[in-house]
């Protein structure tokens with residue numbers, strides 16, 4: 001179970017981190033692209049250290065999401081690679097999300113590897129859902145890049161799109177050698193956030209008081225209750 005931190009300002013970020021630290025979540029994701037000081041890497045690293053301290057033993061996933069994949073952040077110059085390199089070098093993050101279609105992906109992987117920070121490679125399609133084969137191929141490409149986890153989020157337009165995401169997950173889980181995280185977003189895709197582990201998704205994102213970081217995320221306690229019913233083994 002992963003809960004995202006999406007607050008823009010220090011005081012609310014710290015309050016949210018403290019709330020998450022008291023919850024049953026397994027991992028915390030900092031969506032640093034939502035941070036008001038996202039372009040000041042000194043402040044970013046200092047805040048990552050503060051969050052890391054508050055959440056204790058829970059791993060901190062550092063996620064700079066860009067405009068191409070569902071954020072409003074359009075990183076200037078090399079700042080996508082630089083923010084990843086700075087966070088990984090700081091020793092304050094436990095995993096990093098790297099968008100595998102970003103032009104700087106190889107340099108981002110190099111930076112994470114240089115500091116032994118595991119990589120969740122990701123891709124987000126907010127406009128639709130590719131075929132099950134295309135989704136599985138994307139996950140395979142992430143694994144081939146050397147990602148430690150492959151993650152794909154897609155937007156369904158009809159129930160068959162949700163089925164395609166779940167089918168791709170089940171097929172990829174049999175053939176790809178790294179763990180997967182997949183989700184079909186929005187109200188139609190909720191079943192994928194609740195039952196994804198049945199098909200081979202190793203984690204799901206849920207909210208805790210905040211607005212969440214993507215359409216369709218559900219409150220943590222409700223997701224936990226359903227996963228307990230489905231035999232939560234994550």
Ligand SMILES: O=C1C[C@@](O)(C(=O)O)C[C@@H](O)[C@@H]1O
Pocket residue numbers: 004029031063097122124151153183185205213214215217
């Ligand atoms: O990649 C993901 C998955 C996600 O987009 C979701 O749909 O829950 C939420 C993002 O914060 C996270 O980085």
